[in-house]
Amino acid sequence: MAVELKSWKELPIGGVIPGGATPELNKTGSWRAQRPIWDSDKCIHCLQCWLHCPDDSILIRDQKVTGVDYDHCKGCGVCAAVCPVDAIEMVPERGGAG
Amino acid sequence: MKKVMTGHKAVAEAMRQIEPDVVAVYPITPQSEIAEYYAQYVADGLVRTELVPVESEHSAMSACVGAAAAGARVITATASQGLALMVEILYIAASMRLPIVMALANRALSGPINIHCDHSDAYLARDSGAVQIFAESAQEAYDYMVMAQRIAEHKDVRLPVIVNLDGFTLTHSSQVVETLPDERVKEFVGEYEPLYPLLDVDNPSTWGPFAMPDYYFELKRAQQAGMEAVPEVFLSVQEEYSRLSGRPYKGFFEAYKLDDAERVIVVMGSTAGTAKVVVDELRARGERVGLLKVWLWRPFPRAEVAEALSGAKAVAIMDRALSFGNMGALYLDITSAFAGREGPTFVNYIYGLGGRDVPAEHIAQVFEGLEDAVTGELRYLGLRE
Amino acid sequence: MPNVKVLAQRQEQRGSRFTGGHSLCSGCAEPMIVRTVLNAIEDPVVVANATGCLEVASSRYPTSAWNVPWIHSAFENAAATIAGVEAAYRALSRKGKITKRIRFVAFAGDGGTYDIGLQALSGALERGHDFLYIVLNNEAYMNTGVQRSSATPRGANATTSPAGSVIPGKPQDRKDLTEIVVAHRVPYVAQASVSNLIDLANKVERAMKYEGPKLINVYSTCPLGWRTPWDSAVRIAKLAVDTCYWPLYEVEEGVYRVTYKPKEKLPIEEWLKPQGRFRHLFKSEKGKAIIRELQEAVDRHWEELLMKERCTQGKA
Structure with missing residues (x-):
């Protein structure tokens, strides 16, 4: 992760980080040793995976699962563990993030 | 009035x-009456302040940090052990650049436990990042409490400011104090303008993050910039306040009969009052003695103090606290300003610990003692050998 | 009552209040709890966070996982810090400078609550500030390396109460923080678990009806410290609930209600066995004695809880 380090003169006062979350600066997908593969045919959209995902990496639209945010998913497998219909399979990770 | x-x-x-x-405060001798008076003002509806009667000084400073970061103007007060308990969070308040104003009723730190005055509590917070001002009198304590607000909140400073007043000697003794009309003070301090307040929920900010070696150093250097801005702000606030009050505050210290003085005492707090009496007496006898009373201790006005003392032959620097294993902190502040250049003889006096009385005779002894002073000497004033 | 669709809808509408891009361990229970709590609250919130895993992992400068105003000050002062924020809110609302309704949440671990932060918590509860305090209870000091806390169960192998050849893990029983908070007679106190997140969301919603101090002690699996698989957070916590080691209940204005009663109360071994921190207990007579004692304690406390529920019924 190549982030440009700033000079002390450029930092907002008091160590404050203004502007809320910065998920783009910490792509934890690179941690992953196994990757969740979501099967849209099997999915019943109960959202248990979304509810439990520690990394907020289950993508949803209109309260339905649409995929996985591989930029941040760390591959813990909780989604697969809580899925009542085995719609998520954990497979060994080969590439890097994304 | x-x-x-x-x-x-x-x-x-x-x-x-x-x-x-917001005022978050916890009782401790000799500060408690400040909290009591203020609680009464709240109870009588004289102020609209939210009083947070916390269960410890640690929580007092923690609540001040929360409130100040939320966007509120915040004041607290403490003494001695209370400051010791607060000091962890005082460092954090300074790092967050929160303009929390605090009255510190100076009292000796335990142990043994003692409720009387010395400056060991202020010295404990020396490197906390808080601005520190010492008052000589109740009048100065009042004036600097008002000025502290403006210094703390100045956009280039944004730091906690401690107004030190000697426990009992100043806190409990009655003196004539001239206060300003309420509306003058309100105009002088103005509206508080918070930065990135937590209560601005539409623009969320993350306060108090975790900094790794890649940023901690830069963040601390940026904090130092707040301290660097203090001297100029201090002088301009003094100037404005002097116009408002008619009381002349000018400079980081009061130079009392210093111009042609050969022997000089440097002191902080109420002992300056006694020292002035002694200076006057000795001057009446034709002795060229003077006094430098430090108002602004942190940041320390090194260059200005050095300049003011450069004409003296011998200087007694009086520390009302021990810095175990070394000379007193004020002594080191001043003598280091003379590093690499000619200066007067400097002797360090440790005095008044735990409320030990400092009568005029003792101050006179200090001036006498400067006749045979050797730089680097550490002396104890008023101690039974 | 919020179901998962309501929570999802809320997050879709206003964005995630706690996002990915934090550095908590893979499979950590804490973010599941944090996101659920924040999704369960309708109003804008300000969060105070004690030092701990959550704080460190979500705020590494200059990154942040927080889309709500957030403050961390120190380890032991989350309650005092949020009290200050809330006091500022009251003062500025009174002066008309703030017009929105804003709610206040503190997150702290068991170390920051049961131990070093207990005094600040007690003070803030007694003073009656309007805030919700969430304990992320993973039963040890995980951020500093799995040292024992007063929430660590008897017999657990923690780095400062290690399982040795003479002493088989932590000798002391855990403290009952939830009941300590109940004794402050605040309007709402509950226990919840990462295994029952909708139950947690419901508790948050009930809590937030009250103005004043509320606390929910949430059981939060730590796969690293408990030595369980990365994907086990929900399963292990569920066993704590189903053995009645960690009962789910609430105390609303003094009235106890057990929000989940397992159909079959499992033996304590079911919860102990899958966890590396208890493995040694099964290997010695001393350890087996501790297991029996743990079971007796669970049974006693569960009966007490049911009795409290019966005793306080009709009080409402």
Whole structure:
């Protein structure tokens, strides 16, 4: 992760980080040793995976699962563990993030 | 309006006139009466302040940090062990650049436990990042409480400011204090303008993050910039306040009969009052003695103090606290300003620990002692050998 | 009552209040709890966070996982810090400078609550500030390396109460923080678990009806410290609930209600066995004695809880 380090003169006062979350600066997908593969045919959209995902990496639209945010998913497998219909399979990770 | 009041009351009056949004405070001798007066103001509806009667000084400073970061103007007060308990969070307040104003009723640190005055509590917070001002009198405590607000909140400073007043000597003794009309103080301090307040929920900010070696150093250097901005702000606030009050505050210290003085005492706090009496007496006998009374201790005005002392032959630097294993902190502050150049003889006096009385005779002894002083000497004033 | 669709809808509408891009361990229970709590609250919130895993992992400068105003000050002062924020809110609302309704949440671990932060918590509860305090209870000091806390169960192998050849893990029983908070007679106190997130969301919603101090002690699996698989957070916590080691209940204005009663109360071994921190207990007579004692304690406390529920019924 190549982030440009700033000079002390450029930092907002008091160590404050203004502007809320910065998920783009910490792509934890690179941690992953196994990757969740979501099967849209099997999915019943109960959202248990979304509810439990520690990394907020289950993508949803209109309260339905649409995929996985591989930029941040760390591959813990909780989604697969809580899925009542085995719609998520954990497979060994080969590439890097994304 | 001139009135006879204690140092407590003078501080509480300044607070009433400033009317901060939040006061979080915990009782401790000799500070408690400040909290009591203020609680009464709240109970009587004289102020709209939210009083947070916390269960410890640690929580007092923690609540001040939360409130100040939320966007409120905040004042607290403490002493001795209370400051010791607070100091962890005081460092954090300074790092967050929160303009929390605090009255510190100087009292010796335990142990043994002691409720009387010395400056070991202020010295404990020396490197905390808080601005530190010492008052000589109840009047100065009042005036600096009002000025502290402006210094703390200045956009280039944004740091906690401690106004030190000697426990009992100032807090509990009645003196004549001239206060300003309420509306003058309100105009002087103005509206508080918070930066990135937590209560601005539409623009969320992350306060108090975790910094790794890649940023900690830069963040601390940026904090130092707040301290660097203090001297200029201090002088301009003094100037404005002097115009408002008619009381002449000019400079980081008071130079009392210093111009042609050969022997000089440097001191902080109420002992300066006694020293002035002694200076006057000795001057009446034709002795060229003078006094430098430090107002602004942190940041320390090294260059200005050095300049003011450069004409003296011998200087007694008086520390009302031990820095175990070394010379007193004020001594080191001043002598280091002379590093690499000619200066007067400097001797260090440790005095008044745990409320040990400092009568005029002792001050006279210090001036006498400067006749045969050797630089680097550490002497104890008023101690039974 | 919020179901998962309501929570999802809320997050879709206003964005995630706690996002990915934090550095908590893979499979950590804490973010599941944090996101659920924040999704369960309708109003804008300000969060105070004690030092701990959550704080460190979500705020590494200059990154942040927080889309709500957030403050961390120190380890032991989350309650005092949020009290200050809330006091500022009251003062500025009174002066008309703030017009929105804003709610206040503190997150702290068991170390920051049961131990070093207990005094600040007690003070803030007594003073009656309007805030919700969430304990992320993973039963040890995980951020500093799995040292024992007063929430660590008897017999657990923690780095400062290690399982040795003479002493088989932590000798002392855990403290009952939830009941300590109940004794402050605040309007709402509950226990919840990462295994029952909708139950947690419901508790948050009930809590937020009250103005004043509320606390929910949430059981939060730590796969690293408990030595369980990365994907086990929900399963292990569920066993704590189904053995009645960690009962789910609430105390609303003094009235106890057990929000989940397992159909079959499992033996304590079911919860102990899958966790590396208890493995040694099964290997010695001393350890087996501790297991029996743990079971007796669970049974006693569960009966007490049911009795409290019966005793306080009709009080409402």
